[in-house]
Amino acid sequence: MGIPELATSIDTTPTVLAEFDVGRILDGADGGNRALTRVNQLGVTTDWEAIRNWLKDTAVSPETKRSYRKEIERLLLWCSCVAQKPLSDLARADYEAYAQFLANPTPREAWCGPTVARHLPRKRMMAMSGKIKYTPEQRRALDLQLVADDRDPLPNPLWRPFVSGLTEAGIRRALLILRGLNDYLVRAGFLDGNPLAIAPLGAQGSMGQRSEGHALQHGDPRRRALTPEEWDALRQACEQMSRETIEQRADYERASFVLEALYALGARIGELASHTMGSIVQWSDGSWRWLVTGKGGKDAWVPVNARLLGALSRYRTHLGLSPLPTPKDTTPFFLNLAGTRPVTARHIYSIIKDLCAAAATLMEPTSPASAEKLRRASPHWIRHTFVTHLVDRTDDLDVVRRLARHDDLKTTQTYRDKSDDVLLQAIDTIG
Known part of the structure; x- marks a missing residue:
């Protein structure tokens, strides 16, 4: 089914799109x-x-x-x-x-x-049903669903x-x-x-008008890239995670690998959520590469550096797996803390947002502006950081384009545009 369909009794209260009534x-x-x-x-x-x-x-x-x-x-x-x-x-x-x-x-x-599960098992719904206020119509509809003779989950009334x-x-x-x-x-x-x-x-x-703030947000991807100091703070926030209990240790190991994978591969969270560890393969020359189906369904490969390979080995060892995967390995990139099922892109997003909040706290005393920037950051900012750091450290834009998997070199060039810096330097010459 493409998307869930709309419940028949929602009135003016939105709910999970469930049994669609073609009215x-x-x-x-x-x-x-x-x-x-x-x-x-x-x-x-x-x-x-x-x-x-x-x-x-x-x-x-x-x-x-x-x-x-x-x-x-x-x-x-x-x-x-x-x-x-x-x-x-x-x-x-x-x-x-x-x-x-x-x-x-x-x-x-x-x-x-708040972010909650869209659907809940019937047993849990029965336990919750006495604690939530419903209209008489909603109560009758829920009662009919609860006594239904099947095991389908029900729409969560808190969603x-x-x-x-x-x-x-x-x-x-x-x-x-x-x-x-x-x-x-x-x-x-x-x-x-x-x-x-x-x-x-x-x-x-508004349609047909773009604010200055919008131009700043979308015109220069470098503004959504973290500086070396902000990136170091993000890594430091990860290293300061508690590891006293088994669950805390699992949380730390996963967060550490999530952070390194997003940065070292320049990956989008959806790409990591939809690939397995078996997509990281060793070539005949001994190097490791990530074979990815990315944006628009396009296949590409990205070299894996030593730091990420070490992070992968550590995470797999924590999970009780061999240090490195084989091409037939179907283990998802990231698992839940119990190690039983894959995490969603939304969960990966939450992991990074939590780390960004912790990094912001670390930077607040010395750089309030960086702290505010980190609070606004999202996982995709790590991809911008990956590309920006590459551009700053190499003169070969075509190499960066291939690593970033940009179709057009003009996209990569936007990460090199330092026109604002030139303007600032020029204005400083007058006084």
């Missing part, structure tokens, strides 16, 4: 943007079926699928709970309203909450679509995904036009 709101048959004079190449009649085709045709990697699924789920919940209209009826003004909503989902208690409002970058990313969805549906003859294609998507959810 008027999400069916979209009467949508004002439906293409009536062109051939529908998808051969489907509902918005939901069209969305499933888009996911199948465009989400080539598990990480991309999760990202697309999250954004379309949020939009469909907003369509049902707020706009009260289907995707096929959304116009430019609706997407502008949605963009503003993404910055501040309200009512907050209905839309925002929410958001933790908090999205940042400018998050809003832009969401709208770009939705622009891609609409473009696909237009090209397929399902929709008449793309409401998001009229003007560029900007910051703060």
Whole structure:
């Protein structure tokens, strides 16, 4: 199944998209943007079926699928709970309203909450059912689900679509995904036009305008790279993790390997979450390389340096495995603390965010600006750090391009752009 489907009794309270009810709101048959004079190449009649085709045709990697699924789920919940209209009826003004909503989902208690499991086993739901306040309709629906004669997990009533409002970058990313969805549906003859294609998507959810902050955030990747001092603080924060108990030791060993793998490979978290240790292979010349299927489904190889090989060996030894993998090794890159199952990309994200917070605390007394930067950092900043450090230490941009797996050398060149430094030096010459 492409994405989970929408619960039939959500009213104006968002919940996990579960058993989908193809009603008027999400069916979209009467949508004002439906293409009536062109051939529908998808051969489907509902918005939901069209969305499933888009996911199948465009989400080539598990990480991309999760990202697309999250954004379309949020939009469909907003369509049902707020706009009260289907995707096929959304116009430019609706997407502008949605963009503003993404910055501040309200009512907050209905839309925002801590990160929790989306579904729970029925036994746990039965234990929780007496502790949560439900409307009479929700109570009747839950009772029917709890007595159902199957073992399917149930939607978690504590789950929410958001933790908090999205940042400018998050809003832009969401709208770009939705622009891609609409473009696909237009090209397929399902929709008449793309409401998001009229003007560029900007910051703060406004379309057609970009703030100075947005330009700084997206124009220079070096600003999202850690300085050598900040990177050292991140490594130091990892080394200061407690290791007294078995669980703490497991947490430290995993965090240490996560940090080194992201940096030494210039990897995206989704790539590591979707590969096994067997993708690190030894070549006939004795060197080790990571064979990765990356962004856009493209295959590449990345050399593995001695430091990462040592970190890999230490982590595997901790898990009770041989020091180095074989090509047939199916062990995930990172396991849960019990060593029984792989961790998700979201879990890897949380590991790095925790380390960044600890590193920020270390840098606060001497460099408050670096501390604030570390608090804002995400795992992808480590990839920016990887590329920036390579550019600063080598004159061969093509080598860096290949290591970073950039298709275009112009992308790599943005990490070398020191025009701001030149401007600062120039202004210092006058006084």
